[in-house]
Amino acid sequence: METVLFFIIVGIISTLFGKAKRTQGHSLKKPFTANGMEDIRTLFKELANEGAEQIRPKKTEQNKELAQEKMKNIEQEYLQVRQESEASRTGMAAARLQNEKLENQTIKPRQAESEPMISKEPDSNTVINGIIWGEILGEPRSKKPYFARKG
Incomplete structure (x- = not known):
């Protein structure tokens, strides 16, 4: 990963130096000057501006329509x-x-609603279900500790 990043950076720098020398008429044998850093900055700005122009579509009347x-x-x-x-x-x-x-x-008569749902003689399944629900809905475990507190 680092080597790929290194090669990308070297490629960018070499293209910047190559373009700087071509645009200003420098020969390849001419040494690097102290003013070169500003040249690189201006080149970078130019490249950034060119890239931005290529990205932005040119608006014409057809595009507006x-x-x-x-x-x-x-x-x-x-x-x-x-x-x-x-x-x-x-x-x-x-x-x-x-x-x-x-x-x-279609209102139902009130008599059907007033009849009790609990029968006087429940069957065995109803009793079993009642016991199970009594355990489920009974006292929470926190109210029934395993060990009594020493006081």
């Missing part, structure tokens, strides 16, 4: 989705009202 058409399409899609959601909401509200009307029409 395409962007406007995309915005119109997005607006139309938004309005369509909004209308669909409103329609589904109104449909759900209508279905809910209809269900409420049906429930109000």
Whole structure:
């Protein structure tokens, strides 16, 4: 990993020096000057600016028209989705009202609700289930310590 990083850095530096010598008319035999660091900085800035220009698309009237058409399409899609959601909401509200009307029409008599659910003679399964639930819902373990506290 370090060797790859080293080769990348060496490649970048060599391209910077090569371009600096080509653009300023330096020969390859000319020694490095003290002013070279500023040359490298200006070259780096130029390369960064060139890269930024290549990344940014040039805006033309066609691009602007395409962007406007995309915005119109997005607006139309938004309005369509909004209308669909409103329609589904109104449909759900209508279905809910209809269900409420049906429930109000078919009210169960109060006599069935007032009958006790507990029978006087439970069967064996009901008794077993009662014991199990009594253990489950009984006193918590923290209330029944293993050892009594010495006092």
